Amino acid sequence: MFQKDTYVERRKILKNKVGAGIILLFGNDESPMNYTDNTYHFRQDSTFMYYFGINHPGLAAVIDIDNNKEIIFGDDYTIDDIVWMGPQASIADKAALCGVKKVMPAKALGSALDKHKKVHFLPLYRPENKIKLFELLNVRPAAVLSSYSLDLVQAVVSQREIKSYEEIEQLHQAVNVSVDMHVAAMKYIRPGMTEAEVAAEIHKVALAAGGNISFPIIATINGQTLHNHYHGNTIKDGDLFLVDAGYENQMCYAGDLSSTIPVSKKFSPEQKEIYQITLSAHQAAIDALELGQPFKNAHMAACTAIFDGLKAMGFTKGSTSDALETGAHALFFPCGTGHMMGLDVHDMEDLGEVWVGYNGQPKSTQFGLKSLRLAKPLCAGHVFTIEPGIYFIPELIDLWMGQGKFREFINWDKVNSYRNFGGIRNEEDFVMTDKGACLLGKPKPKSIDEVEALRG
Numbered sequence: 216m217f218q219k220d221t222y223v224e225r226r227k228i229l230k231n232k233v234g235a236g237i238i239l240l241f242g243n244d245e246s247p248m249n250y251t252d253n254t255y256h257f258r259q260d261s262t263f264m265y266y267f268g269i270n271h272p273g274l275a276a277v278i279d280i281d282n283n284k285e286i287i288f289g290d291d292y293t294i295d296d297i298v299w300m301g302p303q304a305s306i307a308d309k310a311a312l313c314g315v316k317k318v319m320p321a322k323a324l325g326s327a328l329d330k331h332k333k334v335h336f337l338p339l340y341r342p343e344n345k346i347k348l349f350e351l352l353n354v355r356p357a358a359v360l361s362s363y364s365l366d367l368v369q370a371v372v373s374q375r376e377i378k379s380y381e382e383i384e385q386l387h388q389a390v391n392v393s394v395d396m397h398v399a400a401m402k403y404i405r406p407g408m409t410e411a412e413v414a415a416e417i418h419k420v421a422l423a424a425g426g427n428i429s430f431p432i433i434a435t436i437n438g439q440t441l442h443n444h445y446h447g448n449t450i451k452d453g454d455l456f457l458v459d460a461g462y463e464n465q466m467c468y469a470g471d472l473s474s475t476i477p478v479s480k481k482f483s484p485e486q487k488e489i490y491q492i493t494l495s496a497h498q499a500a501i502d503a504l505e506l507g508q509p510f511k512n513a514h515m516a517a518c519t520a521i522f523d524g525l526k527a528m529g530f531t532k533g534s535t536s537d538a539l540e541t542g543a544h545a546l547f548f549p550c551g552t553g554h555m556m557g558l559d560v561h562d563m564e565d566l567g568e569v570w571v572g573y574n575g576q577p578k579s580t581q582f583g584l585k586s587l588r589l590a591k592p593l594c595a596g597h598v599f600t601i602e603p604g605i606y607f608i609p610e611l612i613d614l615w616m617g618q619g620k621f622r623e624f625i626n627w628d629k630v631n632s633y634r635n636f637g638g639i640r641n642e643e644d645f646v647m648t649d650k651g652a653c654l655l656g657k658p659k660p661k662s663i664d665e666v667e668a669l670r671g
Contacts, residue, residue: 216268216466217381222313225266225374230280232370236333237281239351240266241344242274242289256427261558262337262566264467265375269309275347276315277327286317288324325351335364337371340565368566369575375563376555376571377596383646383655385468386557386598389429390644390656392462393470396420397659400434400458401476401669404450410434411446413456421462429469429560433459438475438638439606441550454478455486455637461560469560471600472659473642480670485636487663489605492524493639494661496603500552504593504601504645504652510572511590514552517603518544525605530633533624543624545583546615547607553600554588556644561588562598597647598655604640607633 216222229238242263245254259270267276267287274289287310292303307318319327328334328351336352338360339345345356354362378386396417403416414434421428435443436450438457450456456478461471475490477483482490496517503516522544525531530547531538538544555562555571563571569578572589579585589599612634616627644655660666 216312219312219314221379221381222266222268226278226285226314228374229266229370230278230283232373233280233335233364233366235280236335237328238276238278238367239328239334239336239348240276240278241336241339241341241347242267242269242276243272243341244343245272259467260341261467261563262371262375265371265558267310267313267315269306269313270467271306271309273321274306275321275324277324279329281332284317285315286319286327287315288319288321288327290321328352333364335367337367338363338565338567368570372563372566372570375557377594378557378598378646379596382468382557383598385464385466386470386644386646387656389426389462389464389468390470390472392421392424392426392464393429393460393472393644394657394659395424396460396462397458397472397474398669400456400460401474401660401666404456404476404478404670406450406452406478408450409446410436410448410450410456413450413458414446417458417460421460424462424464426462426464429461429463429471433457433473436478436637438604438640439608439636440638441606450478452479453483455639457638457640459640459642463560467558469556469558470656471556471560471642471644473602473604473640474659474661474666475639475641476666477670481667482663485633486639488528489636490639490663492521492528493603493605493641494663495524496520496605497601497641497643497661500601500603501645501652504647506595506647506649506651507592509590509592510553510599511587513601514584514587514590515539517552518548521548521603521605529626529629531624532626538621538624541621541624542581542583543621545581546611546621546625546630547605548603549583549586549606549608549611550604551587551589552603556598556600564588593647593652595647595649598644599647600642600644602640602642604638606638606640607636608638609634 243260277286289306414432436454456476459473499520500513500517503513574591641661645652
């Protein structure tokens with residue numbers, strides 16, 4: 216946990232932003248895999264963690280703004296639990312560390328909610344919390360997304376999106392370990408291994424550092440599938456191996472990095488050409504980052520670099536600006552250049568992308584651009600990823616080529632000859648400061664020479 220004053224001040228700011236009524240925040244419960252006592256790794260709700268710092272299952276909190284009261288609800292472990300888990304601090308002891316003086320049993324939560332006041336709650340993502348909300352306030356699970364408090368969402372987003380100095384320190388540490396995870400993969404990969412062996416080597420680094428992974432590891436020879444969590448293939452010479460993995464530290468702050476690695480000791484000439492275009496797009500996005508300017512500018516800079524680079528190789532043709540306007544470039548880059556990061560690897564995504572990434576402005580519906588999670592102007596304290604890539608997706612190639620799409624921008628014969636190339640992505644994490652964007656953590660090897668030097 217941070218110091219007590221950090222949580223006290225965060226809640227004070229939240230109360231001032233919301234203004235009146237009652238704030239109801241749910242923590243997460245244990246989640247059984249296949250029976251009650253066999254649970255998934257427990258992960259506290261990030262907003263609950265942000266305001267209270269208590270990593271304990273089954274909690275809820277009420278912040279009564281009008282009466283300036285704060286109460287945490289939950290049940291201490293029993294002796295039956297302690298026999299299996301060892302000594303555990305009481306909820307009251309944990310609450311004192313975040314400046315909350317009053318703790319009540321979980322069953323008392325309903326009696327603490329004044330139904331005559333506005334009760335603010337967030338758009339819940341856990342089904343058990345939706346059930347609790349129904350029992351407390353008679354809000355049906357299907358109605359949560361039309362009943363949550365927009366005032367509370369906007370207040371939380373406005374606080375959590377600006378990372379403090381102590382949060383930035385945590386993020387540097389999380390990214391440093393994430394770099395170690397990727398370097399381990401670069402050194403470890405050999406022909407004849409399975410993808411699962413590489414994923415295990417990556418995970419080992421996270422566990423040894425005292426934390427865990429911030430999301431399920433992507434470790435695949437099929438990098439053209441953007442979120443590929445299958446690890447059953449055998450690696451062979453000539454393959455490209457894409458790793459997308461990050462570390463979550465003990466304070467629950469995340470890192471998120473991607474690397475593309477030649478299974479052979481060197482990239483092939485064709486791989487090297489495409490890889491270099493992705494690096495150019497990566498740098499173009501970084502160069503476009505500017506305080507007070509939309510992150511979308513970085514995305515469009517990456518898209519431009521990708522289309523122009525592929526044009527030089529004969530994959531694309533015609534006006535780059537026209538191609539981007541129609542979305543033709545999304546054949547190769549069907550996703551966004553980055554997203555916010557913090558206590559969540561996709562920070563606050565449970566609160567709604569339109570508020571987190573767009574300040575309430577509507578998102579594009581165009582294929583590719585609609586997957587951009589962050590577009591709004593950048594402020595000092597924003598933490599985000601930069602991760603453009605180039606992907607040859609056979610199913611998308613077949614669909615668009617069969618439909619005769621974008622013939623004025625795409626050389627389909629050339630594209631089809633690379634249909635089994637795969638995908639390439641590099642990803643780094645940045646914080647925006649008053650002086651510009653700053654890389655989080657130590658640099659990750661990403662140039663061709665740096666990656667090949669680790670493949671010896």
